[in-house]
Amino acid sequence: MIKSEIIDFFKQEFPHYGKISIDKVGNRSATVRHRIGREELRPGGTVAGPVSMLLADVVIYVAILGELGMLPLTVTTSLNINFLRKPSAKRDLVAHCKLIKVGKSLVVGEVNLFSDGDTEAVAHAVATYAIPPVSRA
Amino acid sequence: MIKSEIIDFFKQEFPHYGKISIDKVGNRSATVRHRIGREELRPGGTVAGPVSMLLADVVIYVAILGELGMLPLTVTTSLNINFLRKPSAKRDLVAHCKLIKVGKSLVVGEVNLFSDGDTEAVAHAVATYAIPPVSRA
Amino acid sequence: MIKSEIIDFFKQEFPHYGKISIDKVGNRSATVRHRIGREELRPGGTVAGPVSMLLADVVIYVAILGELGMLPLTVTTSLNINFLRKPSAKRDLVAHCKLIKVGKSLVVGEVNLFSDGDTEAVAHAVATYAIPPVSRA
Amino acid sequence: MIKSEIIDFFKQEFPHYGKISIDKVGNRSATVRHRIGREELRPGGTVAGPVSMLLADVVIYVAILGELGMLPLTVTTSLNINFLRKPSAKRDLVAHCKLIKVGKSLVVGEVNLFSDGDTEAVAHAVATYAIPPVSRA
Numbered sequence: 020m021i022k023s024e025i026i027d028f029f030k031q032e033f034p035h036y037g038k039i040s041i042d043k044v045g046n047r048s049a050t051v052r053h054r055i056g057r058e059e060l061r062p063g064g065t066v067a068g069p070v071s072m073l074l075a076d077v078v079i080y081v082a083i084l085g086e087l088g089m090l091p092l093t094v095t096t097s098l099n100i101n102f103l104r105k106p107s108a109k110r111d112l113v114a115h116c117k118l119i120k121v122g123k124s125l126v127v128g129e130v131n132l133f134s135d136g137d138t139e140a141v142a143h144a145v146a147t148y149a150i151p152p153v154s155r156a
Numbered sequence: 157m158i159k160s161e162i163i164d165f166f167k168q169e170f171p172h173y174g175k176i177s178i179d180k181v182g183n184r185s186a187t188v189r190h191r192i193g194r195e196e197l198r199p200g201g202t203v204a205g206p207v208s209m210l211l212a213d214v215v216i217y218v219a220i221l222g223e224l225g226m227l228p229l230t231v232t233t234s235l236n237i238n239f240l241r242k243p244s245a246k247r248d249l250v251a252h253c254k255l256i257k258v259g260k261s262l263v264v265g266e267v268n269l270f271s272d273g274d275t276e277a278v279a280h281a282v283a284t285y286a287i288p289p290v291s292r293a
Numbered sequence: 294m295i296k297s298e299i300i301d302f303f304k305q306e307f308p309h310y311g312k313i314s315i316d317k318v319g320n321r322s323a324t325v326r327h328r329i330g331r332e333e334l335r336p337g338g339t340v341a342g343p344v345s346m347l348l349a350d351v352v353i354y355v356a357i358l359g360e361l362g363m364l365p366l367t368v369t370t371s372l373n374i375n376f377l378r379k380p381s382a383k384r385d386l387v388a389h390c391k392l393i394k395v396g397k398s399l400v401v402g403e404v405n406l407f408s409d410g411d412t413e414a415v416a417h418a419v420a421t422y423a424i425p426p427v428s429r430a
Numbered sequence: 431m432i433k434s435e436i437i438d439f440f441k442q443e444f445p446h447y448g449k450i451s452i453d454k455v456g457n458r459s460a461t462v463r464h465r466i467g468r469e470e471l472r473p474g475g476t477v478a479g480p481v482s483m484l485l486a487d488v489v490i491y492v493a494i495l496g497e498l499g500m501l502p503l504t505v506t507t508s509l510n511i512n513f514l515r516k517p518s519a520k521r522d523l524v525a526h527c528k529l530i531k532v533g534k535s536l537v538v539g540e541v542n543l544f545s546d547g548d549t550e551a552v553a554h555a556v557a558t559y560a561i562p563p564v565s566r567a
Contacts (some may be wrong), residue, residue, distance in 0.1 A: 091199035
């Protein structure tokens with residue numbers, strides 16, 4: 020139920036994220052995917068870095084909404100990403116997030132990104148979100 | 157001349173980056189901007205984090221092309237971004253990059269992002285690009 | 294006065310930091326230095342990375358104490374460092390910090406590290422500190 | 431055998447790291463620990479952040495030596511660390527590293543740090559090392 024609620028929330032708030040879909044959410048984790056087409060590629064025939072950054076940011080947001088409920092105002096305070104391998108230009112980019120800290124004011128998520136079907140990550144990210152104070156009341 | 161060459165390169169390789177424009181390039185630095193509309197916003201009426209990440213990544217790429225010539229295959233190896241203040245929903249997001257290391261194989265750029273006209277940064281990023289070996293020959 | 298107070302605080306709390314000294318503090322900034330001897334070096338005859346990490350962490354702490362008063366319980370929540378050039382094995386390592394965000398609960402500092410006398414940074418760091426809630430009362 | 435070789439190397443090159451010991455190395459991973467005493471603590475009675483940074487940097491170095499052989503000149507190019515929980519002041523700090531990329535010129539390691547015996551990490555780090563070109567010949 021929380022998953023369908025999050026899907027509805029994204030449709031309403033981020034209608035331009037049509038290429039992103041939510042596979043799973045729950046247990047302090049989430050999995051989302053991004054379809055890859057011409058607009059996601061860069062010279063060298065690979066997925067542009069900012070697509071991975073976007074998906075890393077989104078999957079942590081989804082994991083937080085799944086864990087703490089609908090807190091749309093939670094915002095990223097920092098994000099670090101390392102690119103490890105060249106993603107496939109023909110397959111979905113899939114991001115798995117695990118929340119490694121769920122504090123009162125800060126949540127930290129770790130993300131591995133894969134070309135769909137692969138087992139070796141193409142990128143790894145860690146980001147911190149701030150939970151809005153009003154939600155803590 | 158290098159500036160117009162980079163603009164042409166972006167038009168050809170990233171035709172979907174129509175909201176991004178290049179203000180300046182040269183002296184190991186660059187300035188680019190992103191128009192802000194409905195698609196760049198997130199709940200809370202502010203610019204979505206991934207827009208800043210995209211622009212930070214692009215402005216370093218532009219500064220590298222300006223410094224080292226047209227090396228389209230140079231790729232991001234890591235990026236770190238800290239969000240400092242809420243950007244304006246009504247003004248362009250402007251990114252200034254200064255290259256703080258230009259090595260043989262790695263280039264590091266530092267980026268400050270502003271809502272157009274402000275003097276306090278809304279975000280700060282540092283990223284490393286790998287220069288493709290063939291370019292070093 | 295705040296500078297001498299911070300120096301006393303360090304003598305008491307970090308008596309083993311005898312090679313670190315505080316040059317300046319004030320205006321949301323600070324400068325500290327680390328003497329370099331055999332114990333700070335690593336293979337290749339250069340300063341070991343963790344010495345730069347330590348100094349980056351300390352200089353932000355000093356800048357925060359200078360800005361917000363004696364808040365010893367403020368703690369680092371994240372730190373990102375990029376190594377840019379080989380530091381001198383014979384000169385002090387000097388770190389300059391500028392606080393780029395001073396929020397109610399989070400403070401972000403940017404640090405440039407130099408071999409004493411040089412103008413090109415050997416490393417660049419950004420870190421976030423959490424201000425303890427009790428201090429905000 | 432590689433483990434004892436690395437232990438000897440540390441004794442010779444880092445004789446002042448007497449509180450650090452190497453538990454395991456192999457399979458693109460390593461585990462090291464740091465004894466905690468008065469000098470490792472900070473106000474609040476917890477382990478100082480730079481001790482975790484040092485140990486994160488060391489455990490990746492050990493994992494690289496274990497994987498690629500004795501390459502003492504490999505150096506850190508960047509490190510990102512997030513602090514998640516307060517470490518115990520009375521137990522060893524233990525760091526586990528997994529190398530998530532072993533490239534020709536760059537190696538990326540991911541590190542989880544624990545208070546000995548705990549299952550929830552007190553900190554999480556990711557760092558990149560550059561492999562010296564001569565080693566690649």
